[in-house]
Amino acid sequence: MNDKYHCLCCDHISLDELGEYLICGICGWEDDPVQSKNADFQEGANEMSLNEARKAFSEGKKVM
Numbered sequence: 521m522n523d524k525y526h527c528l529c530c531d532h533i534s535l536d537e538l539g540e541y542l543i544c545g546i547c548g549w550e551d552d553p554v555q556s557k558n559a560d561f562q563e564g565a566n567e568m569s570l571n572e573a574r575k576a577f578s579e580g581k582k583v584m
Contacts, residue, residue, distance in 0.1 A: 528556055529573045529583060541565055548583045549573055 525535040529549035535542050539553035552565035559570040566573060567584040576583050 527551070528570060530577050547573070547577050549577075 524533045525538050526532065527534050527544040527547060527549055528551065530544060530547035532544070532546040534544045534546050535551055539551060539556065541550055541552060543550050549570075550565040555561050555564040555566060555570050559574075562569045562572075568576065573583045
């Protein structure tokens, strides 16, 4: 079965697995399991927190 999963940042179905540090091809968010559990955590695989990245994506800005 080839299930795909929603990116927690942009909400597009773009990930083959969750929590495996895969990078979303739509927004560029790296699926860090620590940042996924704490959406305000800034010291993970991504420069910004998940909440900051969601806001940036919704405003058409770069997700880092």
